Amino acid sequence: xxxxxxxxxxxxxxxxxxxxxxxxxxxxxxxxxxxxxxxxxxxxxxxxxxxxxxxxxxxxxxxxxxxxxxxxxxxxxxxxxxxxxxxxxxxxxxxxxxxxxxxxxxxxxxxxxxxxxxxxxxxxxxxxxxxxxxxxxxxxxxxxxxxxxxxxxxxxxxxxxxxxxxxxxxxxxxxxxxxxxxxxxxxxxxxxxxxxxxxxxxxxxxxxxxxxxxxxxxxxxxxxxxxxxxxxxxxxxxxxxxxxxxxxxxxxxxxxxxxxxxxxxxxxxxxxxxxxxxxxxxxxxxxxxxxxxxxxxxxxxxxxxxxxxxxxxxxxxxxxxxxxxxxxxxxxxxxxxxxxxxxxxxxxxxxxxxxxxxxxxxxxxxxxxxxxxxxxxxxxxxxxxxxxxxxxx
Amino acid sequence: xxxxxxxxxxxxxxxxxxxxxxxxxxxxxxxxxxxxxxxxxxxxxxxxxxxxxxxxxxxxxxxxxxxxxxxxxxxxxxxxxxxxxxxxxxxxxxxxxxxxxxxxxxxxxxxxxxxxxxxxxxxxxxxxxxxxxxxxxxxxxxxxxxxxxxxxxxxxxxxxxxxxxxxxxxxxxxxxxxxxxxxxxxxxxxxxxxxxxxxxxxxxxxxxxxxxxxxxxxxxxxxxxxxxxxxxxxxxxxxxxxxxxxxxxxxxxxxxxxxxxxxxxxxxxxxxxxxxxxxxxxxxxxxxxxxxxxxxxxxxxxxxxxxxxxxxxxxxxxxxxxxxxxxxxxxxxxxxxxxxxxxxxxxxxxxxxxxxxxxxxxxxxxxxxx
Numbered sequence: 001x002x003x004x005x006x007x008x009x010x011x012x013x014x015x016x017x018x019x020x021x022x023x024x025x026x027x028x029x030x031x032x033x034x035x036x037x038x039x040x041x042x043x044x045x046x047x048x049x050x051x052x053x054x055x056x057x058x059x060x061x062x063x064x065x066x067x068x069x070x071x072x073x074x075x076x077x078x079x080x081x082x083x084x085x086x087x088x089x090x091x092x093x094x095x096x097x098x099x100x101x102x103x104x105x106x107x108x109x110x111x112x113x114x115x116x117x118x119x120x121x122x123x124x125x126x127x128x129x130x131x132x133x134x135x136x137x138x139x140x141x142x143x144x145x146x147x148x149x150x151x152x153x154x155x156x157x158x159x160x161x162x163x164x165x166x167x168x169x170x171x172x173x174x175x176x177x178x179x180x181x182x183x184x185x186x187x188x189x190x191x192x193x194x195x196x197x198x199x200x201x202x203x204x205x206x207x208x209x210x211x212x213x214x215x216x217x218x219x220x221x222x223x224x225x226x227x228x229x230x231x232x233x234x235x236x237x238x239x240x241x242x243x244x245x246x247x248x249x250x251x252x253x254x255x256x257x258x259x260x261x262x263x264x265x266x267x268x269x270x271x272x273x274x275x276x277x278x279x280x281x282x283x284x285x286x287x288x289x290x291x292x293x294x295x296x297x298x299x300x301x302x303x304x305x306x307x308x309x310x311x312x313x314x315x316x317x318x319x320x321x322x323x324x325x326x327x328x329x330x331x332x333x334x335x336x337x338x339x340x341x342x343x344x345x346x347x348x349x350x351x352x353x354x355x356x357x358x359x360x361x362x363x364x365x366x367x368x369x370x371x372x373x374x375x376x377x378x379x380x381x382x383x384x385x386x387x388x389x390x391x392x393x
Numbered sequence: 394x395x396x397x398x399x400x401x402x403x404x405x406x407x408x409x410x411x412x413x414x415x416x417x418x419x420x421x422x423x424x425x426x427x428x429x430x431x432x433x434x435x436x437x438x439x440x441x442x443x444x445x446x447x448x449x450x451x452x453x454x455x456x457x458x459x460x461x462x463x464x465x466x467x468x469x470x471x472x473x474x475x476x477x478x479x480x481x482x483x484x485x486x487x488x489x490x491x492x493x494x495x496x497x498x499x500x501x502x503x504x505x506x507x508x509x510x511x512x513x514x515x516x517x518x519x520x521x522x523x524x525x526x527x528x529x530x531x532x533x534x535x536x537x538x539x540x541x542x543x544x545x546x547x548x549x550x551x552x553x554x555x556x557x558x559x560x561x562x563x564x565x566x567x568x569x570x571x572x573x574x575x576x577x578x579x580x581x582x583x584x585x586x587x588x589x590x591x592x593x594x595x596x597x598x599x600x601x602x603x604x605x606x607x608x609x610x611x612x613x614x615x616x617x618x619x620x621x622x623x624x625x626x627x628x629x630x631x632x633x634x635x636x637x638x639x640x641x642x643x644x645x646x647x648x649x650x651x652x653x654x655x656x657x658x659x660x661x662x663x664x665x666x667x668x669x670x671x672x673x674x675x676x677x678x679x680x681x682x683x684x685x686x687x688x689x690x691x692x693x694x695x696x697x698x699x700x701x702x703x704x705x706x707x708x709x710x711x712x713x714x715x716x717x718x719x720x721x722x723x724x725x726x727x728x729x730x731x732x733x734x735x736x737x738x739x740x741x742x743x744x745x746x747x748x749x750x751x752x753x754x755x756x757x758x759x760x761x762x763x
Contacts, residue, residue, distance in 0.1 A: 035672035036688070074464075261676070262693070268671040269689070276669050281435075281662030284425035284687035284701075285673060286652055294679055299672040300426070300688050303649060308675075 004083060004119040006139055006196075008052050009107055010043055012127040013060030013100055018248045021373030021391045022348055027059065029127025030066040031252070032331040032349065034259050034268060035299040035314050037277045038069060039246060042132070043125045044076040044085070045275045050135035052123065054083030056113050058106045060090055060099060075278045088113060102217030108206040114199060122202050124195040124219065130255045130266070131192075131243040132273045138196055138237045145173065147235040148201045149227060152194035154239045164190035165220045169236040178228055180220045189236060192243060195219060201232070242266040249346060249369045256312045256329045260295050282315055290321055299332075306336065314349070326362065337380065344386055345370040354380035361386050396529060397509035397590065398437040398445035399500070400430065402456055404493060404584070405518045408634040411756045412736070416455040419447070419517040421633070422719050422737065424646050424655075425687035425702050428459050429517045429633065431665045432655075433585075438466050439661035440525035442513060444473030446503055448496050450480050459666050466664045478503060494600070494607050501597045509590050516584045520642060521630035522658045523585070528624040531564070532587045537622040539592075541566060541613070542585035544626045548575045556582040556609055558623050566621040569613045580623060582613075583630070592619075629654045640734065640754045643700050643717050647683055670703050678709050694724070702737075711741075715751070733757065 016028025023031065029040035040057075047055050055078060059066055066087075072078075073085025088110050090099050100106035107114075107124065114122060121142065123135055133152070142150040153167055166185045168177040177186060197205075205223050209215050215222045227234050242265065246252040258265035268275055282301025287293070291304035293313075298304060301316035306323030314332035319325060322339040330336070330347045337355035344364035351372050353359070357380070360370035368387035372378070376392040384390055402419035412421045419430035430447070437445055445468060449456060456477075460466075463475030480490065481499045490496040497504075497514070504512060511532065513525055523542075532540040543558050557579045559568040572581065586608075596605060596612065605611040613621065629651055631642045645651050656663055670689030675681065680695040689704035694711035704721040707713055711724045716733040724730060725743040732749035736759040741747065745763055749755030757763060 260674070262691075274669055275671075279667040279669065281656075281664050283427075283646075283652055283656040283663070284685045284703075286647070286649060287681045287684050287686065287696075288649070289683050291681065292679075293675040293681060295677050296675050297672045298675060298686065303652075312672075 002082065004054055004117050006052055006121040006123055006135075007054040007056070007083070007114070007117045007119045008043075008047050008123040008125055008135075009056045009058060009110070009114075010040070010047075010125045010127055011103055011106060012040060012057050012066060013063075013106060014126075014128065015061045016128070016247060019252065020249065021371050021389050022249075022252075022346070023062070024373055024391060025062055026065040026374075027061045027063060027127075028247075030069055031246075032314055033130065033246070033252070034256060035297045035312055036279075036332075037275060039130065040066070040069070040127045041076075041275050041277045042130050043127060044070075044073075044078065045273075046131075046133050046135060047123075047125075048076045048078060048276065049273050050133075050139075052135060053078065053080050054117055054119070055085050056088045056110060057085060057127075058088045058100065058110065060106070063087075063089060069278055071278075076276045083117070086113065102222075103219050104206055104209055104215075104223050105217035107202070108210050108217070111203055111206065114203065119199055122197045122199050124197065126193040128245055128247055129192065129243060130246055131239075132241065132271075132275070133194070133239060133243075134273075135194075135196075138194070138239075141173070141237050142196045142235070145235050146233060147196075148198055148233040149224070150196040150235045150237050151175065151224070152192040152196075152239050153189040153236045154192050154243050155188050156190045158185065158188045161185035161188050161190060165193075165224075166190060167236055173235045173237070175228065175234045175236050178224055178234075180225075189238075191220065192239060194239075195224075196237075249371060250366045253329060253344075253346060253366045253369055257310070257327075259297060259312065260310065280315055288321070291319070301332075306338075320355075328360070331374070343370075344368065345372065345384075347372045348374035348376075350375050352377045354378055354382060356380060357382040357384070359384045394511065394529060394533060395509040396442045396444070396511045396513055396525075397504065397507045398442045399497065399504075399512060399514045400433055400437075400445065400447045401493060401496060401514070401516050402430065402447050402453065403450040404496075404516050405634060408518075409636055409639060411636055411734075411758070412639065413452070415452065415759055417449065417451075417453050417517075420453075420455040420459050421517075421639075422702060423520065423633075423639075423643065425685050425700055426668075427663060427665045428456075429520070430456070430460070431663050432520050432522070433515045433517055434460070434466050434468075435661070435663045436521070436523040437513065437515070437525060438468065438664070440523075440529075442525060443468065443470060444507065444509065446476045446478045446500060448478045448500060450490070450496070453477075453479070461666070465666050476503065492607060494605065494611075497593070498597055498600065501594070504590060504597075505594060507590065512588050512590050512593050514584075514586045514588070518633050519583050519585065519630060520633065520655070521626065521628070522655050522661060522663065523626065523630070524659065524661070525585075525587075528585075529587060531624050532622065535564070535622050536620065537587075538589065538619040539613070539621045540587040541569075541621060541623050542583045542587070542626060543580045543623045544583055544630045545578060546581040548572055548577060548579050548581065555584075556613065558582050560623040564622050564624070566613075566616050566623050568616060569609065569621075571609075580625065583626070583632070587624075628658070636734070636754060636756065637752045640717065640732075640751055644698070644715070644751075646685055646700060647698065668703060676709075694726075717754075736761070739763075 078085035288305035364386035373391035406413035468475035
């Protein structure tokens with residue numbers, strides 16, 4: 001088997017508890033986004049577009065939807081004879097069974113996978129972010145600087161910096177300071193959670209870290225500080241472009257809204273960097289006589305007889321006559337009954353909303369999203385306050 | 394019960410010269426994201442037929458680009474799957490086939506190598522969500538030589554190349570005749586036929602000796618010689634045999650009942666080539682009424698009673714009414730379109746006023762600019 005230059009490991013096991021009911025039964029990377037996508041489509045499409053054809057997807061929390069979605073990797077052109085997409089779940093070994101404990105430990109437990117492909121470099125990704133990034137440019141810099149690790153950074157507003165891993169680097173991009181979620185950040189260069197390691201260095205660091213009983217087995221908290229301490233070659237790769245952590249309802253809502261408009265904050269199309277997704281056999285969206293959509297995204301399989309304003313509507317959604325959906329995100333397969341009013345809401349997959357329901361209110365804000373979990377059935381006339389969470393039993 | 398599907402990609406294309414100038418009838422775009430072949434191909438797959446040959450004659454690049462390995466129909470199989478059968482012409486210079494019978498004769502070895510019990514032959518001009526399974530079951534139960542799939546249809550003057558089929562109470566075909574001159578409601582043959590593979594090969598092997606050159610004249614007319622049965626389709630089923638038909642049946646897709654039946658009946662979807670388009674985007678100025686809008690569109694203008702295929706741009710101030718705009722076409726600002734069919738990648742510049750009539754839609758050719 002021909003050796004690969006770089007394989008990717010995608011950490012997709014996180015629970016994403018801040019997304020509340022959206023992640024009750026699915027892992028965060030499988031949460032819907034932008035009408036027809038799931039969050040994981042972004043890192044997977046970035047890999048394929050960057051020429052990385054081998055991706056280990058590490059799952060743990062509620063993996064069913066995710067596993068089925070990834071399948072053979074065909075949707076992202078990752079069904080390969082040599083390489084391709086592999087779902088890597090925690091497994092039982094002779095020494096016992098272990099869940100993934102921390103990001104570093106998850107990779108450590110799959111060292112066999114890394115050794116099998118024995119690539120020169122390993123790219124570590126997470127399934128929490130919406131962005132388009134050419135990893136091959138990062139790899140080029142990584143090789144050129146002969147780095148042991150290259151960390152992708154993006155500049156964030158300084159007031160938001162305490163939420164991230166913050167780095168300081170010199171002119172040659174060599175990092176001399178790294179602080180995980182600092183109270184008083186020294187710069188605004190935030191880690192994107194995208195790490196590119198020399199494979200041998202990664203294996204050595206992970207093996208050592210696993211033997212350290214005091215380690216939390218985390219890249220940001222343990223591995224990177226240790227590498228800096230030893231004055232290893234730790235470099236930053238400065239990324240410019242759209243990047244959004246969609247870990248909260250508010251940020252997920254905002255990222256969806258960033259797609260809207262003629263000149264959107266984040267354009268899904270208009271460049272060669274296509275985002276791929278699992279495709280369903282739906283006919284195009286059908287607008288009835290009274291249907292309308294303004295400043296919105298509408299996806300195939302939809303039947304729109306109501307009014308859609310400033311919203312993102314997923315696949316196979318029916319919006320009946322007189323219903324109004326405003327400033328909201330509706331995931332696939334949902335039915336919104338006649339006369340219902342939806343404002344500042346996120347409605348998960350396969351929800352049935354009866355007639356004349358009221359969800360959220362027009363004066364609410366992205367800080368108070370009304371959330372309805374998947375498969376929920378709301379009887380006619382149900383009223384749901386903004387900021388509340390409703391789940392199926 | 395093993396079944397081999399044979400699809401004729403070119404037959405009937407002279408009926409719609411506009412749309413088939415650069416492509417086979419099979420690859421004529423329809424319904425916002427589909428090609429005509431998607432209906433019969435998906436119907437076969439949904440009926441459990443996973444061994445399908447597509448007979449081509451010419452202009453078939455677009456068709457090959459569309460079906461590729463058959464992956465999108467789950468037909469990229471080790472065992473069976475999809476086979477494209479390009480025309481076969483020997484050194485004698487006789488040219489390629491000119492009729493359905495000659496076409497099937499040219500693929501006799503493909504049929505011989507199959508281990509199927511039955512062969513289903515179909516054309517691409519029929520739009521329906523057809524489950525072949527009950528028709529095959531009826532064929533087997535009756536011990537038929539041939540089963541013709543028929544539909545009840547009002548026959549108009551000027552219809553051609555169709556057979557009218559008369560059946561007794563047991564569905565046995567008692568007479569077949571040409572449609573010419575007939576009027577009123579009749580059972581009309583869809584050109585979907587079930588035949589036992591052995592019988593088909595037997596006929597092919599003896600065709601020269603018996604002088605057989607046409608199915609309809611030399612086989613289907615001999616209702617006493619062969620056990621021919623009819624199987625009636627109910628539900629939505631239409632044929633596209635002219636540009637006016639194409640226009641009318643496209644517009645029927647704006648009826649949600651038709652959409653439900655055609656695309657969702659019995660949980661059986663219609664599959665097509667995946668294009669990974671982004672969802673459709675509507676701006677503040679968009680006004681859409683009674684229309685079908687595919688993914689990848691950017692709608693800024695007014696769209697009424699229309700079908701907009703994938704990746705089209707309807708600019709601000711443009712008014713599109715009763716029109717069909719195919720893939721990646723652009724209607725620029727301030728233009729007005731009424732009863733227009735724009736083929737793929739066509740372009741209407743600013744401020745144009747174009748109008749046709751439902752029986753004679755104004756047609757703009759592929760990559761054309763107005």
